[in-house]
Amino acid sequence: MADARPPARGNRIGAEPGGKPCPSLPRGKDREGVPRRALAAGVAALAVAPRTAAGTDFARIDAALDEAVAAGTVPGLVALVARGETVHVHTAGVRSLETGAPMRRDTIFAVASIAKPLTAAAALLLVEDGVLGLDEPVDRFLPELANRRVIRSLTGPLDDTVPATRPLTLRDLLTMRMGLGAVFADPATSPLLRRMAELGVAPGPRLFQDGPDAFLRRLGSLPLVHQPGERWLYHTGLDVAGVLVARAAGMSLGAFQRRRLFEPLGMTDTGFFAPTGKAGRLATVYWRDRESGRLAVWNPASGAGFADPPAFEAGGGGHVSTVDDMLAFGRMLLDGGTYRGRRILSEASVAAMLTDAITPAQKAASPFFPGFWDTHGWGLGIGLVTAPDAISPTPGRFGWWGGFGTTFWCDPATDTVALLFTQRMMGGPDDAALGNDFLRLAFAA
Template sequence: MMRTTPKSTTVGRRDALKALGGLGTLLVWGCHPNGESSSTPPPDRVGKTMAGYVERGEVPGVVTLVSRRGEVRVDAFGHKAIGGKAPVQRDTIFRIASMSKPITAAAAMILVEEGKLRLDSPIDGLLPELANRRVLRRLDGPLDDTVPAKRAITVRDLLTFRMGFGLLMVPPEAYPIVKAANELKVSVGAPRPQETPAPDEWLRRLGTLPLMHQPGEKWMYHTGADVLGIAIARASGRSFGAFLEERIFQPLGMKDTGFAVPAATIDRLATSYSPNVTTGKLELFDEAAGGQWSRPPAFPSGGGGLASTADDMLAFGRMMLDGGTLGGTRVLRSESVQSMITDQLTPEQKASAIFAEGFFDSRGWGFGQSIITGRDELGRPVGTFGWDGGLGTSWYCNPKEDVIGILMTQRAWTSPNPPNVCRDFWRSVYASG
């Protein structure tokens, strides 16, 4: 595999620094804007490790960004498509899937601050489709064997994934509720924004199903974020995408983040691949031009629909680490940020969660993101917060050491457990610190 020519953005990237609010010194590997080479030092441990994955053909391309106490280093290796000639670069756009969730949570907290959403009030008035819920007696039981919900769903339930409905890692035919959700296209899987019903219809369909558990009882992944996106649109009187653009993306200079990639920048979108579960061979999941992110989606998914770049996610992370501000622009109150990055789950809720094995052994869950509660095997210290994207990305912020790490690939995960490229990225980040 061919890798890109090294470049330095310490000089010649003043505009980027200004747009990011002066985030610090920049050291970058990638293609120089004018095609010239530069004398940037060779890759560090992170770069060498990630270059190996590209050279072995395990990932087509990769962009990594590590911000350490204000000094930012970016490495870019490989190509945007298998067999293609266009190199992955610093500004390559990736589908960030579930890394959308922290952004959705931040949008909700803006409305909480304005009093348009209330954390512990029922959502029934705003989302009448989810009023008067019925709850399955048994998770594997028939859909008509239900009891009344003990209480209404709240915004806090949506933010913490305790609404009573979510991902079950079982085949569609395993339980009647999973089969029904798949048939109605309200279940979670790899994001397919053009194939999901529009928000009102999606919520109507969800409202025909019983909950899997009582509201507030158990942590269940994903669905709460998609419901939250609809709540944000209705509470704000704007489309979800327009609200994100006006209140988060524009203030933070996240110019390449959105639910669709415009025609003017579609050439920067990487092709997305998924490994064949039998052979491991990478198979096409979504192309760039003409793909599902090339036009506005039917359903702007708060749980997994955004595309973005490493620099845009750096801006969002810097805002979170700086208590809701970036370059003098305040997006959130510091109290809101603190709520987002505080573990919200009880030990009982962690113990009963059905997700990846051992998932909650050293972590909790805040608003829309994971919180490291005990130094994990990848070296991330207590207090680190962030989340991953199942289409091949990862983003975490470490407040204690002022570190932001971002991994962007176009190779999808095959389970909730991180693939080796993600695990080795984080090990390298903290081995290099």
């Protein structure tokens, strides 16, 4: 199955009918031959003047971040703002409260959902290769998800279903409209949600603990919540897309991403775990205890979660990375698929990623955080800003947040990549406040 290579097909990349591009998309700007400046790993901050890039006040950014660490909002952080050829990095606090090890520029973080576009990019590389099609059924590589059925009611019995109107496609997975994902309802009221939790496949901070085949078997035992392509449900589609990439490529997701994305982009610290020799650079993940208000260890830096190869390479949220690695990926997207003169993704693939795929009707029927859809959309594996918001009056940004406390957004209007990596788990919308304050300063024109 993994070795199958179908003949190439035409018209494989592009927006589905009616898809509208996100405003201010990159227009394939060619910066070939222009080097990106970066200092050696471990340097705390670049020596730059407080204001050096179109009004960006780096001193104000640093002061605000230092204040957050001093107040105990987060144990530590690494921030990077790259505007044009100016790159500014700031570190503060510690990567481990237990050891007091200081944050460094090369600290490796569990980045959670900001790695969703990494999996989408890997899938689009296989589309460009002619191995996958965006709108073809995934059944050939994922037979566990063939002949789907859809539950009649979220509160009804698991066997009260109707047939799916069509097979699942790669586009369904990348746009998170596969019919399964995060449902904002009380699991006690739903046999389906309870069963998802029992099987370990409900979206959440705990990654799936078994292998990819077991993951697909368990998903395949469940009915869908909605018909394929009908509504947006967060997360699960990108985990499934990761399994699809691995099977279609004939190698693990991590191996394929390393060969086709990470090595060409120089993302030497990105993967699904920090191997021997790098585990000491991992930041410990914390969560805030609701009763005491104190930070408690969620996953120690030396624990099994990110220092050892996982059984399941979760394409939707299982990666580790650094700010410099994600800067390279963001620069590639801003440059229309090229990086340092090398073509990584086609311009058409990048444009497809950055096209809002969720219709107004689907947004209205797809609950997420209050007001989210007023200013946001979702492309192929990545979030889009579609209207002026509290961060900037200029739409067109793309990126996402990670549940372990990471922020990754790119702004074509100011040619800026902004990254804020912390290691405090998000527990609700308010936990994005620090990241959003950082973005307001980073994208100031």
